[in-house]
Amino acid sequence: MISIPKGTKDMLPSEAVKWHYIEDTAKMVAAIFGFKEIRTPIFEHTELFLRGVGETTDIVNKEMYTFDDKGGRSMTLKPEGTAGVARAYIENMQGNATLPLKMFYFTPVFRYERPQSGRLREHHQFGVELYGADSYLADAEVIALAKNFFDEFGLKNLELNINSIGCSICRQKYHKALRDYLASNLNKMCGQCQTRFETNPLRILDCKEEKCKAITVGAPKITDFLCDECKAHFDGVKSALTAQGIAFKVNPMIVRGLDYYTRTVFEFVTTSIGAQGTVCGGGRYNNLVSEVGGKPTPAVGFGLGLERLLMVLENEHLLDEIIDDGIGFYIAPIGDKATSRALKLVTQLRNEGYSAECDLVGRSIKAQMKYADKISAGFVVVIGDSELESGQVIAKDMKCERQFIVPLDKFVESIEEQLDEYEANEHNCDCDCESDCENTEDCKCGCEDEKSCECGCESECDCNNAIKSCECGCEDEKQINSDNANKCDCDNSKDSNCECNKEQSKHNKNCTGGCNHEEE
Protein backbone atom coordinates (compact mmCIF):
# COMPACT_ATOMS: atom_id res chain seq x y z
CA MET A 1 0.00 0.00 0.00
CA ILE A 2 1.21 3.46 -0.82
CA SER A 3 0.73 5.64 2.21
CA ILE A 4 0.34 9.36 2.59
CA PRO A 5 3.59 11.36 2.60
CA LYS A 6 5.06 12.11 6.00
CA GLY A 7 3.71 15.23 7.60
CA THR A 8 0.69 15.59 5.33
CA LYS A 9 -2.97 15.07 6.03
CA ASP A 10 -6.06 14.11 4.08
CA MET A 11 -9.09 16.26 4.50
CA LEU A 12 -11.96 13.79 4.60
CA PRO A 13 -15.56 14.42 3.58
CA SER A 14 -16.67 13.92 7.15
CA GLU A 15 -14.55 16.90 8.20
CA ALA A 16 -15.38 19.15 5.29
CA VAL A 17 -18.09 21.04 7.17
CA LYS A 18 -15.59 22.16 9.76
CA TRP A 19 -13.15 23.45 7.16
CA HIS A 20 -15.91 25.24 5.35
CA TYR A 21 -17.05 26.82 8.56
CA ILE A 22 -13.56 28.09 9.32
CA GLU A 23 -12.99 29.33 5.79
CA ASP A 24 -16.38 30.96 5.53
CA THR A 25 -15.80 32.72 8.83
CA ALA A 26 -12.41 33.94 7.63
CA LYS A 27 -13.90 35.25 4.40
CA MET A 28 -16.68 36.93 6.28
CA VAL A 29 -14.34 38.68 8.69
CA ALA A 30 -11.99 39.68 5.87
CA ALA A 31 -14.94 41.17 4.01
CA ILE A 32 -16.03 43.11 7.08
CA PHE A 33 -12.58 44.69 7.17
CA GLY A 34 -12.58 45.33 3.44
CA PHE A 35 -10.01 42.75 2.38
CA LYS A 36 -10.25 41.03 -1.01
CA GLU A 37 -9.00 37.60 -1.90
CA ILE A 38 -5.83 37.02 -3.89
CA ARG A 39 -4.64 33.67 -5.24
CA THR A 40 -1.09 33.15 -6.32
CA PRO A 41 0.72 30.05 -7.62
CA ILE A 42 1.65 27.22 -5.33
CA PHE A 43 5.28 27.43 -6.48
CA GLU A 44 7.50 30.34 -7.33
CA HIS A 45 11.02 30.93 -8.55
CA THR A 46 13.32 29.92 -5.71
CA GLU A 47 14.98 33.32 -5.96
CA LEU A 48 11.84 35.00 -4.65
CA PHE A 49 12.13 33.27 -1.30
CA LEU A 50 15.89 33.63 -1.09
CA ARG A 51 15.48 37.38 -1.36
CA GLY A 52 12.14 37.74 0.37
CA VAL A 53 12.33 35.41 3.32
CA GLY A 54 16.09 35.72 3.72
CA GLU A 55 18.99 33.42 3.02
CA THR A 56 20.01 33.05 6.64
CA THR A 57 16.65 31.80 7.85
CA ASP A 58 15.99 28.19 8.73
CA ILE A 59 13.04 28.16 6.38
CA VAL A 60 15.19 28.95 3.37
CA ASN A 61 18.25 27.11 4.57
CA LYS A 62 16.87 23.73 5.31
CA GLU A 63 13.14 23.54 4.94
CA MET A 64 12.24 24.39 1.37
CA TYR A 65 10.85 21.97 -1.18
CA THR A 66 13.03 23.07 -4.06
CA PHE A 67 13.26 21.35 -7.42
CA ASP A 68 14.37 22.04 -10.97
CA ASP A 69 11.59 22.06 -13.50
CA LYS A 70 12.07 20.45 -16.90
CA GLY A 71 13.48 23.66 -18.26
CA GLY A 72 16.17 23.64 -15.60
CA ARG A 73 14.68 26.53 -13.58
CA SER A 74 14.83 26.30 -9.84
CA MET A 75 11.34 26.33 -8.35
CA THR A 76 10.16 26.15 -4.76
CA LEU A 77 6.86 25.19 -3.20
CA LYS A 78 5.66 28.16 -1.13
CA PRO A 79 7.20 27.99 2.36
CA GLU A 80 5.04 30.96 3.41
CA GLY A 81 2.41 33.13 1.83
CA THR A 82 3.75 36.65 1.91
CA ALA A 83 6.49 36.63 -0.71
CA GLY A 84 4.18 35.37 -3.45
CA VAL A 85 1.71 38.15 -2.76
CA ALA A 86 4.52 40.71 -2.86
CA ARG A 87 5.59 39.37 -6.25
CA ALA A 88 2.03 39.48 -7.54
CA TYR A 89 1.64 43.02 -6.25
CA ILE A 90 4.75 44.23 -8.00
CA GLU A 91 3.86 42.49 -11.23
CA ASN A 92 0.19 43.42 -11.46
CA MET A 93 -0.79 46.14 -9.07
CA GLN A 94 2.10 48.39 -8.23
CA GLY A 95 1.41 51.83 -9.60
CA ASN A 96 -2.22 51.30 -10.47
CA ALA A 97 -3.80 49.88 -7.33
CA THR A 98 -5.59 52.17 -4.93
CA LEU A 99 -3.68 52.28 -1.69
CA PRO A 100 -3.97 51.13 0.95
CA LEU A 101 -4.53 47.78 -0.67
CA LYS A 102 -6.08 45.06 1.46
CA MET A 103 -5.76 41.43 0.49
CA PHE A 104 -6.27 38.01 2.04
CA TYR A 105 -5.45 34.51 0.89
CA PHE A 106 -5.75 30.84 1.66
CA THR A 107 -2.75 28.81 0.70
CA PRO A 108 -1.03 25.53 1.35
CA VAL A 109 2.46 26.02 2.77
CA PHE A 110 5.31 23.53 2.50
CA ARG A 111 8.23 23.09 4.86
CA TYR A 112 10.46 20.07 5.16
CA GLU A 113 10.60 19.55 8.92
CA ARG A 114 10.15 16.71 11.35
CA PRO A 115 6.41 16.60 11.95
CA GLN A 116 4.92 16.70 15.40
CA SER A 117 1.67 17.73 16.98
CA GLY A 118 0.63 20.98 15.35
CA ARG A 119 3.36 20.84 12.76
CA LEU A 120 3.03 19.44 9.28
CA ARG A 121 5.10 19.44 6.12
CA GLU A 122 2.11 20.75 4.28
CA HIS A 123 -0.21 22.99 6.19
CA HIS A 124 -2.69 25.67 5.26
CA GLN A 125 -2.73 29.31 6.12
CA PHE A 126 -5.24 32.08 6.08
CA GLY A 127 -3.19 35.21 5.55
CA VAL A 128 -3.77 38.90 5.30
CA GLU A 129 -1.66 41.63 3.66
CA LEU A 130 -2.12 45.37 3.88
CA TYR A 131 0.01 47.40 1.46
CA GLY A 132 0.78 51.07 1.28
CA ALA A 133 0.10 52.19 4.84
CA ASP A 134 3.02 53.07 7.06
CA SER A 135 0.90 54.18 9.98
CA TYR A 136 0.62 52.19 13.18
CA LEU A 137 -3.11 52.20 12.45
CA ALA A 138 -2.50 49.63 9.75
CA ASP A 139 -0.69 47.34 12.19
CA ALA A 140 -3.57 47.63 14.61
CA GLU A 141 -6.07 47.06 11.81
CA VAL A 142 -4.49 43.77 10.86
CA ILE A 143 -4.23 42.63 14.46
CA ALA A 144 -7.85 43.60 15.02
CA LEU A 145 -8.86 41.48 12.05
CA ALA A 146 -7.16 38.42 13.52
CA LYS A 147 -8.67 39.13 16.91
CA ASN A 148 -12.10 39.54 15.41
CA PHE A 149 -11.69 36.26 13.56
CA PHE A 150 -10.73 34.37 16.73
CA ASP A 151 -13.57 35.98 18.62
CA GLU A 152 -16.05 34.66 16.07
CA PHE A 153 -15.30 31.20 17.40
CA GLY A 154 -15.33 32.19 21.05
CA LEU A 155 -11.73 31.09 21.51
CA LYS A 156 -10.31 30.97 25.00
CA ASN A 157 -6.75 30.62 26.25
CA LEU A 158 -5.43 32.84 23.51
CA GLU A 159 -2.89 35.52 24.19
CA LEU A 160 -1.67 38.31 21.94
CA ASN A 161 2.03 39.04 22.24
CA ILE A 162 3.51 42.07 20.51
CA ASN A 163 6.93 43.50 20.15
CA SER A 164 8.84 45.89 17.97
CA ILE A 165 12.13 44.86 16.42
CA GLY A 166 12.73 48.34 15.05
CA CYS A 167 14.03 49.45 11.70
CA SER A 168 17.46 48.73 10.29
CA ILE A 169 18.92 51.79 12.00
CA CYS A 170 17.81 51.06 15.53
CA ARG A 171 18.48 47.40 15.05
CA GLN A 172 22.11 48.14 14.28
CA LYS A 173 22.42 50.08 17.49
CA TYR A 174 20.73 47.31 19.37
CA HIS A 175 22.88 44.59 17.82
CA LYS A 176 25.93 46.41 19.02
CA ALA A 177 24.58 46.72 22.55
CA LEU A 178 23.50 43.10 22.57
CA ARG A 179 26.87 41.90 21.34
CA ASP A 180 28.61 43.95 23.96
CA TYR A 181 26.42 42.41 26.61
CA LEU A 182 26.84 38.84 25.38
CA ALA A 183 30.50 38.97 24.41
CA SER A 184 31.86 38.01 27.79
CA ASN A 185 29.64 34.94 27.98
CA LEU A 186 29.97 33.94 24.36
CA ASN A 187 31.92 30.76 25.07
CA LYS A 188 29.23 29.57 27.49
CA MET A 189 26.50 29.61 24.88
CA CYS A 190 25.41 26.86 22.53
CA GLY A 191 27.14 26.48 19.20
CA GLN A 192 24.19 27.76 17.28
CA CYS A 193 24.06 30.92 19.32
CA GLN A 194 27.74 31.49 18.79
CA THR A 195 27.02 31.52 15.09
CA ARG A 196 23.99 33.74 15.61
CA PHE A 197 26.22 36.15 17.50
CA GLU A 198 27.79 37.03 14.17
CA THR A 199 24.91 36.63 11.75
CA ASN A 200 21.83 37.71 13.70
CA PRO A 201 22.30 38.28 17.44
CA LEU A 202 18.62 39.07 17.81
CA ARG A 203 17.81 35.42 17.37
CA ILE A 204 19.83 34.47 20.44
CA LEU A 205 16.95 35.84 22.50
CA ASP A 206 14.78 33.17 20.98
CA CYS A 207 17.07 30.29 21.93
CA LYS A 208 15.45 27.60 24.05
CA GLU A 209 18.67 26.22 25.54
CA GLU A 210 18.71 26.73 29.28
CA LYS A 211 22.27 27.96 29.38
CA CYS A 212 21.55 30.56 26.71
CA LYS A 213 18.29 31.59 28.34
CA ALA A 214 20.15 32.17 31.59
CA ILE A 215 22.58 34.47 29.88
CA THR A 216 19.95 36.44 27.99
CA VAL A 217 17.80 37.13 31.04
CA GLY A 218 19.35 40.49 31.75
CA ALA A 219 20.13 41.34 28.15
CA PRO A 220 19.23 44.76 26.85
CA LYS A 221 15.80 44.97 25.28
CA ILE A 222 15.26 46.04 21.72
CA THR A 223 12.44 48.25 22.85
CA ASP A 224 14.93 50.39 24.75
CA PHE A 225 16.92 51.01 21.60
CA LEU A 226 14.18 52.01 19.21
CA CYS A 227 14.77 55.21 17.29
CA ASP A 228 12.25 57.97 17.86
CA GLU A 229 10.14 57.04 14.88
CA CYS A 230 10.05 53.36 15.69
CA LYS A 231 9.25 54.10 19.27
CA ALA A 232 6.42 56.41 18.28
CA HIS A 233 5.15 53.76 15.92
CA PHE A 234 5.17 51.08 18.60
CA ASP A 235 3.46 53.40 21.07
CA GLY A 236 0.88 54.09 18.41
CA VAL A 237 0.21 50.41 17.88
CA LYS A 238 -0.27 49.92 21.59
CA SER A 239 -2.63 52.82 22.01
CA ALA A 240 -4.62 51.84 18.92
CA LEU A 241 -5.02 48.32 20.30
CA THR A 242 -6.08 49.68 23.63
CA ALA A 243 -8.55 51.99 21.96
CA GLN A 244 -10.07 48.97 20.24
CA GLY A 245 -10.26 47.03 23.47
CA ILE A 246 -7.72 44.45 22.41
CA ALA A 247 -5.67 43.02 25.24
CA PHE A 248 -1.99 42.39 24.53
CA LYS A 249 1.26 41.66 26.23
CA VAL A 250 4.54 43.24 25.21
CA ASN A 251 6.97 40.40 24.90
CA PRO A 252 10.50 41.57 24.07
CA MET A 253 11.50 37.98 23.38
CA ILE A 254 9.42 37.48 20.30
CA VAL A 255 11.54 37.60 17.24
CA ARG A 256 10.14 36.20 14.08
CA GLY A 257 12.16 33.77 12.04
CA LEU A 258 11.61 35.52 8.76
CA ASP A 259 14.05 38.27 7.87
CA TYR A 260 11.53 40.58 6.29
CA TYR A 261 9.98 41.87 9.47
CA THR A 262 10.53 45.47 10.60
CA ARG A 263 9.05 47.26 13.57
CA THR A 264 5.91 45.49 14.76
CA VAL A 265 5.87 41.74 15.22
CA PHE A 266 3.09 39.83 16.92
CA GLU A 267 1.85 36.36 17.76
CA PHE A 268 -1.39 34.88 18.94
CA VAL A 269 -0.43 31.98 21.19
CA THR A 270 -2.70 29.33 22.63
CA THR A 271 -2.07 27.03 25.54
CA SER A 272 -4.53 24.38 24.46
CA ILE A 273 -2.71 22.39 21.78
CA GLY A 274 0.70 21.50 23.18
CA ALA A 275 4.14 22.72 22.28
CA GLN A 276 3.35 24.39 18.97
CA GLY A 277 1.07 27.06 20.29
CA THR A 278 1.49 29.87 17.82
CA VAL A 279 -1.72 29.99 15.86
CA CYS A 280 -1.11 33.28 14.13
CA GLY A 281 2.09 35.18 13.51
CA GLY A 282 2.75 38.37 11.66
CA GLY A 283 4.04 41.87 11.65
CA ARG A 284 5.24 44.71 9.51
CA TYR A 285 7.63 44.25 6.62
CA ASN A 286 8.43 47.56 5.06
CA ASN A 287 11.45 46.28 3.18
CA LEU A 288 9.98 43.20 1.58
CA VAL A 289 8.54 44.74 -1.56
CA SER A 290 11.73 46.59 -2.42
CA GLU A 291 13.76 43.54 -1.48
CA VAL A 292 12.06 41.48 -4.18
CA GLY A 293 12.31 44.19 -6.79
CA GLY A 294 9.45 46.63 -6.28
CA LYS A 295 9.26 50.24 -5.24
CA PRO A 296 9.58 50.74 -1.48
CA THR A 297 6.12 50.01 -0.12
CA PRO A 298 5.17 49.69 3.52
CA ALA A 299 3.20 46.56 4.37
CA VAL A 300 1.78 44.62 7.31
CA GLY A 301 0.19 41.20 7.52
CA PHE A 302 -0.08 37.87 9.23
CA GLY A 303 -0.26 34.18 8.54
CA LEU A 304 -2.65 32.00 10.49
CA GLY A 305 -2.29 28.22 10.65
CA LEU A 306 -5.59 26.58 9.87
CA GLU A 307 -4.70 23.08 11.06
CA ARG A 308 -3.58 24.51 14.38
CA LEU A 309 -6.72 26.58 14.62
CA LEU A 310 -8.79 23.48 13.92
CA MET A 311 -6.97 21.65 16.72
CA VAL A 312 -7.65 24.47 19.13
CA LEU A 313 -11.31 24.64 18.18
CA GLU A 314 -11.74 20.91 18.59
CA ASN A 315 -9.92 20.82 21.91
CA GLU A 316 -12.08 23.61 23.18
CA HIS A 317 -15.23 21.92 21.82
CA LEU A 318 -16.16 24.92 19.77
CA LEU A 319 -16.99 22.87 16.71
CA ASP A 320 -19.31 20.37 18.32
CA GLU A 321 -22.38 22.08 16.96
CA ILE A 322 -21.06 22.19 13.43
CA ILE A 323 -22.66 19.27 11.69
CA ASP A 324 -23.41 18.38 8.15
CA ASP A 325 -26.87 19.21 6.89
CA GLY A 326 -27.31 15.89 5.16
CA ILE A 327 -29.37 15.26 2.06
CA GLY A 328 -32.77 16.91 1.76
CA PHE A 329 -34.76 14.09 0.21
CA TYR A 330 -34.07 10.41 -0.08
CA ILE A 331 -36.29 8.60 -2.57
CA ALA A 332 -36.70 4.88 -1.90
CA PRO A 333 -38.13 2.95 -4.82
CA ILE A 334 -39.38 -0.63 -4.73
CA GLY A 335 -39.11 -2.38 -8.06
CA ASP A 336 -38.02 -1.36 -11.53
CA LYS A 337 -41.04 0.69 -12.47
CA ALA A 338 -40.77 2.66 -9.27
CA THR A 339 -37.08 3.17 -9.83
CA SER A 340 -37.56 5.03 -13.05
CA ARG A 341 -40.31 7.12 -11.46
CA ALA A 342 -38.01 7.81 -8.51
CA LEU A 343 -35.29 8.93 -10.88
CA LYS A 344 -37.69 11.41 -12.39
CA LEU A 345 -38.62 12.76 -8.98
CA VAL A 346 -34.99 13.08 -7.92
CA THR A 347 -34.27 15.03 -11.08
CA GLN A 348 -37.18 17.38 -10.47
CA LEU A 349 -36.10 18.01 -6.90
CA ARG A 350 -32.56 18.71 -7.97
CA ASN A 351 -33.71 21.04 -10.69
CA GLU A 352 -35.57 23.00 -8.05
CA GLY A 353 -32.41 23.26 -5.98
CA TYR A 354 -33.15 20.61 -3.39
CA SER A 355 -30.55 18.02 -2.55
CA ALA A 356 -31.95 14.60 -3.28
CA GLU A 357 -30.76 11.09 -3.86
CA CYS A 358 -32.05 7.69 -4.72
CA ASP A 359 -30.95 4.11 -4.16
CA LEU A 360 -27.98 3.15 -6.33
CA VAL A 361 -27.35 -0.38 -5.18
CA GLY A 362 -30.74 -2.14 -5.22
CA ARG A 363 -31.21 -2.40 -1.47
CA SER A 364 -34.30 -3.60 0.34
CA ILE A 365 -36.69 -0.98 1.67
CA LYS A 366 -35.45 -1.55 5.19
CA ALA A 367 -31.84 -1.17 4.19
CA GLN A 368 -32.77 1.98 2.31
CA MET A 369 -34.34 3.43 5.42
CA LYS A 370 -31.21 2.67 7.39
CA TYR A 371 -29.12 4.30 4.73
CA ALA A 372 -31.37 7.36 4.66
CA ASP A 373 -30.95 7.64 8.40
CA LYS A 374 -27.16 7.39 8.15
CA ILE A 375 -26.90 10.12 5.57
CA SER A 376 -29.21 12.32 7.66
CA ALA A 377 -31.90 12.57 5.05
CA GLY A 378 -34.51 15.22 5.80
CA PHE A 379 -37.41 13.44 4.15
CA VAL A 380 -37.82 9.94 2.83
CA VAL A 381 -40.27 9.17 0.07
CA VAL A 382 -41.07 5.53 -0.60
CA ILE A 383 -42.35 4.74 -4.07
CA GLY A 384 -43.87 1.30 -4.69
CA ASP A 385 -46.69 -0.17 -6.72
CA SER A 386 -49.45 1.31 -4.60
CA GLU A 387 -47.96 4.80 -4.83
CA LEU A 388 -47.61 4.48 -8.58
CA GLU A 389 -51.23 3.45 -8.75
CA SER A 390 -52.64 6.12 -6.43
CA GLY A 391 -50.29 8.82 -7.64
CA GLN A 392 -49.69 9.83 -4.05
CA VAL A 393 -46.65 9.38 -1.89
CA ILE A 394 -45.83 9.98 1.73
CA ALA A 395 -42.95 12.28 2.55
CA LYS A 396 -41.72 11.19 5.94
CA ASP A 397 -39.75 13.59 8.12
CA MET A 398 -36.86 11.59 9.52
CA LYS A 399 -36.33 13.87 12.47
CA CYS A 400 -39.81 13.57 13.89
CA GLU A 401 -43.00 11.74 13.26
CA ARG A 402 -44.71 14.12 10.93
CA GLN A 403 -45.39 13.12 7.37
CA PHE A 404 -47.06 14.70 4.39
CA ILE A 405 -49.22 13.17 1.73
CA VAL A 406 -48.02 14.52 -1.57
CA PRO A 407 -49.22 13.98 -5.14
CA LEU A 408 -46.39 12.53 -7.17
CA ASP A 409 -46.94 14.63 -10.24
CA LYS A 410 -46.84 17.90 -8.32
CA PHE A 411 -44.44 16.83 -5.64
CA VAL A 412 -42.25 19.90 -5.33
CA GLU A 413 -45.06 22.48 -5.35
CA SER A 414 -47.14 20.50 -2.96
CA ILE A 415 -44.47 19.77 -0.41
CA GLU A 416 -43.36 23.39 -0.44
CA GLU A 417 -46.92 24.49 0.12
CA GLN A 418 -47.50 22.05 2.93
CA LEU A 419 -44.26 22.94 4.63
CA ASP A 420 -45.06 26.64 4.45
CA GLU A 421 -48.44 25.98 5.93
CA TYR A 422 -46.96 23.85 8.64
CA GLU A 423 -44.43 26.50 9.52
CA ALA A 424 -47.11 29.15 9.63
CA ASN A 425 -49.35 27.17 11.94
CA GLU A 426 -47.07 25.14 14.04
CA HIS A 427 -44.00 27.14 14.64
CA ASN A 428 -44.91 27.40 18.29
CA CYS A 429 -43.66 23.95 18.90
CA ASP A 430 -40.69 22.72 20.86
CA CYS A 431 -38.68 22.23 17.76
CA ASP A 432 -35.62 24.15 16.79
CA CYS A 433 -37.48 27.01 15.26
CA GLU A 434 -35.40 30.08 15.58
CA SER A 435 -37.95 32.42 16.98
CA ASP A 436 -37.02 34.39 20.03
CA CYS A 437 -39.27 37.27 20.80
CA GLU A 438 -39.08 39.25 23.96
CA ASN A 439 -42.72 39.40 24.63
CA THR A 440 -43.01 39.92 28.33
CA GLU A 441 -46.72 39.96 28.58
CA ASP A 442 -48.40 37.35 30.64
CA CYS A 443 -49.80 34.38 28.97
CA LYS A 444 -53.28 34.87 27.71
CA CYS A 445 -54.13 31.32 27.11
CA GLY A 446 -55.64 30.68 30.47
CA CYS A 447 -52.95 28.46 31.83
CA GLU A 448 -51.33 29.31 35.08
CA ASP A 449 -47.95 29.74 33.62
CA GLU A 450 -46.93 33.31 33.79
CA LYS A 451 -43.69 32.98 32.01
CA SER A 452 -43.36 35.01 28.95
CA CYS A 453 -42.90 33.48 25.60
CA GLU A 454 -39.33 32.88 24.61
CA CYS A 455 -40.01 32.54 20.98
CA GLY A 456 -41.28 34.88 18.38
CA CYS A 457 -44.50 33.12 17.79
CA GLU A 458 -47.86 34.60 18.43
CA SER A 459 -48.42 32.74 21.63
CA GLU A 460 -47.47 34.54 24.74
CA CYS A 461 -46.35 31.86 27.12
CA ASP A 462 -43.96 29.00 26.86
CA CYS A 463 -46.05 26.56 28.76
CA ASN A 464 -46.88 23.33 27.10
CA ASN A 465 -50.47 23.94 26.34
CA ALA A 466 -51.38 27.23 24.90
CA ILE A 467 -48.51 27.62 22.55
CA LYS A 468 -49.58 24.77 20.49
CA SER A 469 -52.58 25.03 18.40
CA CYS A 470 -54.98 22.18 18.45
CA GLU A 471 -54.20 19.72 15.78
CA CYS A 472 -57.72 18.54 15.49
CA GLY A 473 -58.62 21.29 13.15
CA CYS A 474 -60.80 23.25 15.54
CA GLU A 475 -59.99 26.87 15.96
CA ASP A 476 -59.92 26.84 19.70
CA GLU A 477 -56.48 26.88 21.15
CA LYS A 478 -57.50 27.33 24.71
CA GLN A 479 -59.25 24.06 25.00
CA ILE A 480 -56.09 22.15 25.01
CA ASN A 481 -54.84 21.61 28.48
CA SER A 482 -51.55 20.39 29.64
CA ASP A 483 -52.83 17.25 31.27
CA ASN A 484 -54.11 16.05 28.02
CA ALA A 485 -51.75 17.56 25.64
CA ASN A 486 -52.64 15.41 22.71
CA LYS A 487 -56.30 16.17 22.60
CA CYS A 488 -58.39 19.20 22.92
CA ASP A 489 -61.80 19.25 24.45
CA CYS A 490 -63.66 20.11 21.38
CA ASP A 491 -65.84 17.65 19.54
CA ASN A 492 -63.49 17.24 16.70
CA SER A 493 -60.92 15.40 18.67
CA LYS A 494 -61.76 12.04 17.22
CA ASP A 495 -61.14 13.32 13.77
CA SER A 496 -57.85 14.72 14.77
CA ASN A 497 -55.73 15.35 11.77
CA CYS A 498 -52.61 14.91 13.72
CA GLU A 499 -50.12 13.46 11.33
CA CYS A 500 -47.92 11.73 13.74
CA ASN A 501 -49.65 8.33 13.84
CA LYS A 502 -49.43 8.19 17.54
CA GLU A 503 -51.12 4.84 17.90
CA GLN A 504 -48.63 2.99 15.87
CA SER A 505 -45.52 4.99 16.48
CA LYS A 506 -43.21 4.37 19.33
CA HIS A 507 -42.06 7.88 20.00
CA ASN A 508 -38.79 6.92 21.47
CA LYS A 509 -37.43 10.34 20.82
CA ASN A 510 -38.65 13.79 21.46
CA CYS A 511 -40.85 14.73 18.65
CA THR A 512 -39.44 17.86 17.18
CA GLY A 513 -41.94 18.25 14.44
CA GLY A 514 -44.50 20.11 16.40
CA CYS A 515 -46.97 17.43 17.29
CA ASN A 516 -48.02 17.46 20.87
CA HIS A 517 -47.18 13.93 21.73
CA GLU A 518 -45.18 13.52 24.79
CA GLU A 519 -42.14 11.39 24.97
CA GLU A 520 -42.84 7.79 25.82
Added chain:
RNA sequence: GUGGGUAUAGCGCAGGUGGUUAGCGCGCCAGGUUGUGGCCCUGGAGGCCGUGGGUUCGAGUCCCACUACUCACCCCA
Protein backbone atom coordinates in the same frame (compact mmCIF):
# COMPACT_ATOMS: atom_id res chain seq x y z
C1' G B 1 19.49 17.01 12.18
C1' U B 2 18.92 15.10 17.86
C1' G B 3 16.18 12.33 21.61
C1' G B 4 11.78 9.28 23.70
C1' G B 5 7.41 6.17 22.64
C1' U B 6 4.45 2.92 19.50
C1' A B 7 3.45 -0.70 15.41
C1' U B 8 -2.20 -6.90 15.97
C1' A B 9 -9.23 -6.06 11.25
C1' G B 10 -11.48 0.34 8.51
C1' C B 11 -10.91 2.79 13.76
C1' G B 12 -9.79 2.02 19.12
C1' C B 13 -7.58 -1.88 21.79
C1' A B 14 -6.74 -7.29 24.45
C1' G B 15 -3.53 -11.13 23.66
C1' G B 16 1.21 -13.22 32.05
C1' U B 17 6.60 -16.79 32.10
C1' G B 18 6.89 -18.73 23.58
C1' G B 19 2.37 -23.91 22.35
C1' U B 20 -2.61 -25.86 18.23
C1' U B 21 -8.45 -22.70 14.21
C1' A B 22 -5.47 -14.63 16.97
C1' G B 23 -9.88 -12.16 20.14
C1' C B 24 -13.07 -7.71 22.09
C1' G B 25 -15.63 -2.91 21.30
C1' C B 26 -17.10 0.43 17.48
C1' G B 27 -17.86 0.62 12.29
C1' C B 28 -19.35 -2.05 7.71
C1' C B 29 -22.84 -5.75 5.20
C1' A B 30 -27.12 -8.99 5.77
C1' G B 31 -31.28 -11.07 8.44
C1' G B 32 -35.10 -10.80 12.73
C1' U B 33 -41.77 -12.90 7.35
C1' U B 34 -44.67 -10.61 2.77
C1' G B 35 -43.14 -2.33 1.92
C1' U B 36 -40.31 1.68 6.51
C1' G B 37 -34.63 4.26 9.96
C1' G B 38 -32.74 5.09 15.14
C1' C B 39 -32.95 0.71 20.27
C1' C B 40 -32.31 -4.55 20.74
C1' C B 41 -31.01 -9.66 18.99
C1' U B 42 -28.57 -13.04 15.36
C1' G B 43 -25.24 -13.95 11.51
C1' G B 44 -21.35 -12.46 7.96
C1' A B 45 -17.19 -10.21 5.58
C1' G B 46 -12.54 -8.28 6.86
C1' G B 47 -5.74 -9.62 9.83
C1' C B 48 1.38 -12.73 5.86
C1' C B 49 0.11 -9.70 14.01
C1' G B 50 4.78 -3.03 10.08
C1' U B 51 9.18 -5.33 6.94
C1' G B 52 13.53 -8.44 6.89
C1' G B 53 16.69 -11.50 9.53
C1' G B 54 17.86 -14.54 13.99
C1' U B 55 16.97 -18.01 18.48
C1' U B 56 13.62 -22.44 18.89
C1' C B 57 10.61 -28.65 17.51
C1' G B 58 7.41 -24.25 17.60
C1' A B 59 7.44 -16.79 17.53
C1' G B 60 1.90 -12.01 17.63
C1' U B 61 4.94 -13.16 22.07
C1' C B 62 12.25 -13.40 22.81
C1' C B 63 16.77 -10.87 20.12
C1' C B 64 18.77 -7.64 16.06
C1' A B 65 18.20 -4.43 11.97
C1' C B 66 15.19 -1.49 8.94
C1' U B 67 10.80 1.25 7.94
C1' A B 68 6.58 3.88 9.27
C1' C B 69 3.89 6.59 12.71
C1' U B 70 3.98 9.64 17.02
C1' C B 71 5.67 13.15 20.87
C1' A B 72 9.49 16.54 22.16
C1' C B 73 13.99 19.61 20.84
C1' C B 74 15.29 23.01 16.81
C1' C B 75 12.17 26.20 14.03
C1' C B 76 7.50 27.95 12.86
C1' A B 77 1.58 28.66 11.50
